[in-house]
Amino acid sequence: MRIADVLRLAKDHMVTSKLRTALTILGIIMGVMAMTAILSVSEGFGIAIREAMETYFNVRVIFVTGIGTFGTQECKLYLTDVEYIRVHMADVVNDTFPGVFGAVRVQVNSTYWTNYQLVMGSSHEKGQKVWPTLYVPLKGKIPSDVDKKGVVLGYKVALFLARLKFKTEDPAVLVDKTLRLRVEMPLPSTAVEGTDIASVTLYREVTVMVRAVLKETGVNLAGFDVDSSIIGTFEAVKEWFRPPEPTNEGFAQISARIEWRSGEVDEVDGAELKTLMEAITVDDETLWDRYVDWYNTRMADYDELASIIVVYAKDVDYVEEIEKRLKDYFEHTGREQAKVIALKAYARAIEGVLGIFRSLLIVLGVIAVIVASLGVFNTMTTNVRERVKEIGIMKAIGATSGTVLKLFWSEAILMGIIGSFLGVLAGWGAAWVIAATGLLKGIVAFGAVFTVTAEPIMTLEIAIWSFTVSLISTAIFGYLPARWASKYDPVVALRYE
Amino acid sequence: MKGKGEGGKARGEEGFPLVKLVDVHKVYKLGEVEVHALRGVNLEVERGEFVAIVGPSGSGKSTLLNMIGAMDRPTKGQVFIEGQDITKMSDKERAKLRLEKIGFVFQQYHLIPWLPAIKSVEIPLMIAGVPPKERRKRAEALLHEVGLGDRMWHKPSELSGGEQQRVAIARALANEPEILLADEPTGNLDTKTGAEIVKLIRRLNEEKGVTCIIVTHDLEVAAAARRVLYLRDGRIVRGQPLAAKVGKEKALRPEEEGEGA
Ligand SMILES: Nc1ncnc2c1ncn2[C@@H]1O[C@H](COP(=O)(O)OP(=O)(O)OP(=O)(O)O)[C@@H](O)[C@H]1O
Ligand SMILES: [Mg+2]
Numbered sequence: 032m033r034i035a036d037v038l039r040l041a042k043d044h045m046v047t048s049k050l051r052t053a054l055t056i057l058g059i060i061m062g063v064m065a066m067t068a069i070l071s072v073s074e075g076f077g078i079a080i081r082e083a084m085e086t087y088f089n090v091r092v093i094f095v096t097g098i099g100t101f102g103t104q105e106c107k108l109y110l111t112d113v114e115y116i117r118v119h120m121a122d123v124v125n126d127t128f129p130g131v132f133g134a135v136r137v138q139v140n141s142t143y144w145t146n147y148q149l150v151m152g153s154s155h156e157k158g159q160k161v162w163p164t165l166y167v168p169l170k171g172k173i174p175s176d177v178d179k180k181g182v183v184l185g186y187k188v189a190l191f192l193a194r195l196k197f198k199t200e201d202p203a204v205l206v207d208k209t210l211r212l213r214v215e216m217p218l219p220s221t222a223v224e225g226t227d228i229a230s231v232t233l234y235r236e237v238t239v240m241v242r243a244v245l246k247e248t249g250v251n252l253a254g255f256d257v258d259s260s261i262i263g264t265f266e267a268v269k270e271w272f273r274p275p276e277p278t279n280e281g282f283a284q285i286s287a288r289i290e291w292r293s294g295e296v297d298e299v300d301g302a303e304l305k306t307l308m309e310a311i312t313v314d315d316e317t318l319w320d321r322y323v324d325w326y327n328t329r330m331a332d333y334d335e336l337a338s339i340i341v342v343y344a345k346d347v348d349y350v351e352e353i354e355k356r357l358k359d360y361f362e363h364t365g366r367e368q369a370k371v372i373a374l375k376a377y378a379r380a381i382e383g384v385l386g387i388f389r390s391l392l393i394v395l396g397v398i399a400v401i402v403a404s405l406g407v408f409n410t411m412t413t414n415v416r417e418r419v420k421e422i423g424i425m426k427a428i429g430a431t432s433g434t435v436l437k438l439f440w441s442e443a444i445l446m447g448i449i450g451s452f453l454g455v456l457a458g459w460g461a462a463w464v465i466a467a468t469g470l471l472k473g474i475v476a477f478g479a480v481f482t483v484t485a486e487p488i489m490t491l492e493i494a495i496w497s498f499t500v501s502l503i504s505t506a507i508f509g510y511l512p513a514r515w516a517s518k519y520d521p522v523v524a525l526r527y528e
Numbered sequence: 529m530k531g532k533g534e535g536g537k538a539r540g541e542e543g544f545p546l547v548k549l550v551d552v553h554k555v556y557k558l559g560e561v562e563v564h565a566l567r568g569v570n571l572e573v574e575r576g577e578f579v580a581i582v583g584p585s586g587s588g589k590s591t592l593l594n595m596i597g598a599m600d601r602p603t604k605g606q607v608f609i610e611g612q613d614i615t616k617m618s619d620k621e622r623a624k625l626r627l628e629k630i631g632f633v634f635q636q637y638h639l640i641p642w643l644p645a646i647k648s649v650e651i652p653l654m655i656a657g658v659p660p661k662e663r664r665k666r667a668e669a670l671l672h673e674v675g676l677g678d679r680m681w682h683k684p685s686e687l688s689g690g691e692q693q694r695v696a697i698a699r700a701l702a703n704e705p706e707i708l709l710a711d712e713p714t715g716n717l718d719t720k721t722g723a724e725i726v727k728l729i730r731r732l733n734e735e736k737g738v739t740c741i742i743v744t745h746d747l748e749v750a751a752a753a754r755r756v757l758y759l760r761d762g763r764i765v766r767g768q769p770l771a772a773k774v775g776k777e778k779a780l781r782p783e784e785e786g787e788g789a
Contacts, residue, residue, distance in 0.1 A: 032654055032655050032657065033654075036654040036660075040651075040654070043642065043643065044642060420638070421640050421641075423638075424638045424639075424640060425640075425651070426599075426623065426626075427597075427599060427632045427638070428626065428627065428631075428632065428651060428652045428655065428700075429623055429624065429630075429652055429656070429703070430623060430627075430655050431620050431623040431624075432620075432623075433620075434623075434655060520600075521599050521600075522599050522600045525634070525638065
């Protein structure tokens with residue numbers, strides 16, 4: 032029989048059993064719709080995350096951090112380490128530079144200062160080189176590294192200050208504005224032990240110029256939340272945090288806050304503090320003497336210290352080797368606590384989790400399609416059982432087994448084609464609705480490392496894939512009953528009641 | 529074969545009888561029990577004959593018809609259609625033979641319930657690969673011929689028994705078969721309608737030269753045949769005095785067992 036005639040007869044029968052056919056097709060539509068929608072959502076997230084990783088996650092970057100905040104680190108990192116890496120790992124390292132972390136308050140008006148804001152001291156120029164897509168101004172111009180007064184603000188901190196200081200929602204207003212920062216240096220508790228003083232915090236106020244506000248990144252690089260940071264040069268930020276020299280001149284630069292054990296609090300200037308410290312004596316030693324001792328210890332290596340070392344690999348393939356060599360180096364220099372973090376490993380971990388997540392989704396989609404195909408199988412089996420006599424008739428009038436097989440199978444395939452096609456359209460629609468209503472357009476935070484915004488994406492590939500998988504599945508599940516039908520002996524089939 | 533050329537009946541150009549059965553046995557096995565439906569049937573039917581097969585229920589009439597119509601294979605023996613041993617053919621070849629040379633008519637009409645008359649008649653033409661326009665024309669002509677020119681788009685459920693049987697006959701004739709095999713075609717019909725169907729089959733035999741083999745219980749129907757085979761216990765046996773019972777001398781020529789062999 033000609034294919035056209037096979038299809039014509041299949042169509043005639045399907046029209047005869049409209050309801051059953053329609054329900055079976057509906058099953059396929061739902062299965063394929065689910066599959067298509069799932070694939071498009073998965074695709075959307077995949078693309079969003081890949082983009083985010085490519086944009087923000089320079090996988091050639093390796094961080095080395097000590098433990099604890101700057102100045103109180105158990106495991107110290109030095110500029111000599113940076114030099115060592117630059118010289119001894121030149122074969123695999125493109126560039127390396129230090130960074131320093133801290134926290135400051137920002138002046139809002141004459142009496143009000145914000146709570147602590149994150150400060151990062153590093154190289155603007157190298158930051159731009161390593162994160163060309165991340166270190167991008169929303170407004171303003173990234174300053175050069177010789178600009179000691181210039182800072183760059185992360186999007187969120189800029190927005191925060193814009194709201195507080197300028198009562199606007201536009202973070203860009205901060206550009207070219209002067210900010211007054213208060214750097215706080217708490218003295219160690221040992222410095223006031225045995226006195227009526229509970230604690231002393233030294234303040235240094237510095238004035239900076241906002242040169243640029245960054246675009247929102249949503250990225251947190253090894254604890255460095257870019258959007259919430261005030262970024263200056265390494266040298267400048269280190270100067271802000273340098274404890275004052277124990278001289279009149281040194282203390283003239285600072286002021287202090289003294290908290291007494293009684294609960295009283297005094298705000299004093301540097302000269303007053305110095306006088307007070309010289310006046311208080313414990314065990315024949317003034318607090319001033321203690322400060323001098325502490326200062327000398329602290330300053331022994333202050334100029335050499337860094338909070339973080341950024342290492343930029345020549346090629347992403349060298350990352351593992353660099354990681355290993357860095358670990359070996361810090362181990363040999365007695366600092367096995369130093370943390371070596373390769374963004375590539377982060378990226379891998381995230382990709383791994385995402386891969387599992389996506390495979391799971393795809394499995395769900397395939398299950399939906401298989402369930403729909405089971406519907407086809409069920410319908411076709413019922414069909415065959417009801418039409419045994421017809422099989423006998425067809426064979427008696429000269430149909431071969433092959434023709435009978437084609438007649439039944441083509442019904443399953445027709446249902447598969449119609450259902451899969453409409454299912455893809457419905458899935459496309461569902462994806463569109465999800466995107467339009469923002470149903471899934473949420474911010475997904477991945478272990479606070481970075482965040483992405485995703486929405487379903489429908490591609491021709493997904494459409495073809497869903498259609499094909501569903502069609503193949505219905506064809507397979509429809510083939511078995513069709514084959515049973517074709518195997519009936521004509522005499523037996525005609526006698527069937 | 530001894531019977532060849534005997535009786536001056538029409539033979540194929542090749543000189544073979546149209547239908548020839550040689551010692552055909554059919555045994556159905558139902559578990560332990562063996563049912564001998566046919567026990568050595570020898571038979572020749574020439575082109576253009578009109579043969580009636582009668583016999584008690586269970587005597588093997590339908591089984592015999594299925595052997596001739598290439599629907600089933602004998603347990604033993606040979607079946608020749610135009611000199612070709614169809615027992616040696618593949619299923620596919622047998623399907624082709626049924627399509628081209630044989631038309632079946634059944635007691636229960638066996639129409640496909642969801643197809644209108646015209647499409648039912650078109651199906652054998654579809655299977656044969658006749659293009660749509662041509663087959664529609666032929667199906668229409670056939671339905672006119674069996675007197676259903678005004679019922680072409682009726683489904684079986686919208687037709688009377690006699691009309692359904694006419695559709696079945698039209699369908700059986702679609703590919704211009706050599707042989708029309710009818711298994712109790714009037715069994716489900718009242719006498720008058722049955723007589724009309726028999727008349728139609730007779731006419732086909734006389735006007736178109738279609739060889740007809742009809743299984744029947746109805747002696748009136750048998751009386752219409754020129755030749756009557758009496759089947760009992762799977763054998764063609766000596767003829768019964770049908771004429772006496774029916775009261776018609778005409779055309780009754782019951783055969784003896786193994787006649788012509
Ligand atoms: N498929 C089968 N399986 C088992 N036994 C069968 C089968 N077909 C026929 N028989 C048996 O073979 C014998 C002959 O059956 P057949 O149908 O040929 O008889 P019949 O002469 O056509 O009877 P009726 O006049 O009742 O139609 C019967 O005993 C029947 O039970
Ligand atoms: Mg019978």
